[in-house]
Amino acid sequence: MVRLSIKYGDANQFLYETNTNMAIDDLLREIALIYNGRLKVHRICSEIQLLAKHGITLPINMQGLTEEQITELKLKDEYEDVCIPMDGYIEEEDVTGRRNGRSPTEKMKEILNKTVQDAKDKISKKLVDANKCVTRDDINEAIQQLKGAVMIVYPMGLPPYDPIELEFKNEEELDGTQDSLDVIKEEEASLWFSGKEMHRGKKLCDYVGTNEKTKVLVKIQKKGGGAPAREPVVSEEEQKQMMAYYYRKQQEMKKLEENEDNAYLDSDWADKNSLKRQFQGLNDIKFKPR
Structure with a gap:
């Protein structure tokens, strides 16, 4: 059925x-x-x-x-x-x-x-x-x-x-x-x-x-009312999630601007020695306290 x-x-x-x-x-x-x-x-x-x-x-x-x-x-x-x-x-x-x-x-x-x-x-x-x-x-x-x-x-x-x-x-x-x-x-x-x-x-x-x-x-x-409105491409719940996502991105960009665009320097991808350490196998070295 x-x-x-x-x-x-x-x-x-x-x-x-x-x-x-x-x-x-x-x-x-x-x-x-x-x-x-x-x-x-x-x-x-x-x-x-x-x-x-x-x-x-x-x-x-x-x-x-x-x-x-x-x-x-x-x-x-x-x-x-x-x-x-x-x-x-x-x-x-x-x-x-x-x-x-x-x-x-x-x-x-x-x-x-x-x-x-x-x-x-x-x-x-x-x-x-x-x-x-x-x-x-x-x-x-x-x-x-x-x-x-x-x-x-x-x-x-x-x-x-x-x-x-x-x-x-x-x-x-x-x-x-x-x-x-x-x-x-x-x-x-x-x-x-x-x-x-x-x-x-x-x-x-x-x-x-x-x-x-x-x-x-x-x-x-x-009858006579024409075709009904089409269904929205995204649901109400999906729309809320999208708005929340873009709000978070907006806040992150705002924070970067407040830090004079230097906040990215703390990220792993911004470390210029990261590739060198990776080839030398030094990325996962942990130091034991004496």
Whole structure:
């Protein structure tokens, strides 16, 4: 099986394993689903962290209003006394006015936060360094774990308009948000290998060959953006080493200049009698003290 290291921009995203006979159309679909699935998991994790800190989301018409304004407008959150966390709640005001400020107890918070971390680890970019692939099953498993944790802490469920609930139902509304810019739709996606676009209707082997025991770098991006930037000739680590080397050389030259260029006289190669002693076999003579 050939392994594809998927990059978006300058960042490694995940490893994907397949065979060289796979059609580019199918490959695009799979990679786009995994890429967008990882974004979805991160969105859910962010919202669950806010849920653990400030409770459920307020109705749209109550978000951002002060208590005085809510009272004056006679607004009521009908889910406030229904969607109560297990073991009760703690009052933690949300300064953004987006959530109701009834956060779960510490024990329930721990369940949510631990599950969030486990889900992130399952799809982490660090898996690239560990040479581990990410699959659609991993994405689905992470989402199911998050869903289970929310059900444990909120057995009565979440309000139907809560972003977490909408994500679980695949009814999330991303239009006009930064998250919508990150999502790459399958019909808008393009794959690039070695500076060339991988066109639909062809197979992976048309670009990377038929050797199944290879690992290649493939970039995903939106169509119309032109060719992605080429990889740097040297890696970031190699660049650091080169800069350190030239810095040391610069310091050595500076030291020579400070010593009026006479420091080299202490070097073995500057000894005019070195060759003579070498022919006479006198280089390694050691004198014993009396």
